[in-house]
Amino acid sequence: MSRSWPYPKLIAHRGAGRLAPENTLAAVRLGAAHGFRMMEYDVKLSRDGIAILLHDDTVDRSSNGQGPAAGKTLAELSRLDFGGWHSPAYAGEPIPTLHAIAAYTLANGIHSNIEIKPHPGLEAETGRQVALLARELWAAASLPPLLSSFSETALQAALEAAPELPRALLIEKEVPQDWLVRVERLRCLGLNLNHKYTGKALVERVKAAGLTLAIWTVNDAPRAKELLDWGCDAIVTDEVATLNPNWAPSL
Numbered sequence: 001m002s003r004s005w006p007y008p009k010l011i012a013h014r015g016a017g018r019l020a021p022e023n024t025l026a027a028v029r030l031g032a033a034h035g036f037r038m039m040e041y042d043v044k045l046s047r048d049g050i051a052i053l054l055h056d057d058t059v060d061r062s063s064n065g066q067g068p069a070a071g072k073t074l075a076e077l078s079r080l081d082f083g084g085w086h087s088p089a090y091a092g093e094p095i096p097t098l099h100a101i102a103a104y105t106l107a108n109g110i111h112s113n114i115e116i117k118p119h120p121g122l123e124a125e126t127g128r129q130v131a132l133l134a135r136e137l138w139a140a141a142s143l144p145p146l147l148s149s150f151s152e153t154a155l156q157a158a159l160e161a162a163p164e165l166p167r168a169l170l171i172e173k174e175v176p177q178d179w180l181v182r183v184e185r186l187r188c189l190g191l192n193l194n195h196k197y198t199g200k201a202l203v204e205r206v207k208a209a210g211l212t213l214a215i216w217t218v219n220d221a222p223r224a225k226e227l228l229d230w231g232c233d234a235i236v237t238d239e240v241a242t243l244n245p246n247w248a249p250s251l
């Protein structure tokens with residue numbers, strides 16, 4: 001059976017995570033200002049079990065702090081600056097909770113792709129907690145968030161906790177031979193693939209299997225058009241100033 005993609009075709013990566021500090025409310029606001037109606041962002045748990053937006057295991061690269069995020073409480077994380085590393089204009093930008101991002105996106109009609117990005121060893125717990133929280137926060141939404149992860153353990157836990165929420169399996173590099181078995185086992189809508197490992201024949205096989213297909217991170221307009229022409233459902237991009245709904249109004 002063919003699964004349909006209910007979301008926009010253009011998704012802002014880590015919010016507008018290149019022009020603004022990634023995975024912050026400022027980045028999500030900027031993506032929205034450029035016309036994006038869907039955001040991808042990375043979610044993991046603080047030491048006290050609060051779902052927060054952060055890409056890396058540690059806070060070192062994207063804040064003025066140091067150490068694993070999983071070793072800090074939300075109160076400790078909230079004292080750090082997650083914007084000044086990017087540019088002075090964003091100094092003092094706080095780490096957002098999933099709760100805060102849900103409030104902003106829901107109030108502004110923006111859809112979400114929550115990438116579950118667990119700290120190593122916390123895959124099942126993170127998948128479970130994020131799915132349960134997403135169910136609660138998006139209970140009245142027109143569309144639920146798409147949950148995606150490179151971690152099949154996290155997706156399995158999300159499936160068990162909130163089976164009604166849509167899921168997609170992220171693949172880092174080469175697609176494994178048994179991609180269809182993995183997607184079906186996790187009852188996913190489809191695959192979210194790295195564009196560097198995505199050719200036309202693969203797109204056709206995935207679409208012929210009836211799966212959805214989103215491609216990341218595509219920052220070149222001709223490449224984005226090519227992927228969409230091949231039948232991909234969506235692209236995830238950092239280039240919010242150029243690859244936005246004005247670039248391709250039909251999207």
Ligand code: G3P
Binds near residue numbers: 014170192216
């Ligand atoms: O969800 C697509 C993309 O965000 C995966 O890579 O490392 O940017 O989270 P990464």
Ligand code: MG
Binds near residue numbers: 040041042115
């Ligand atoms: Mg991501």
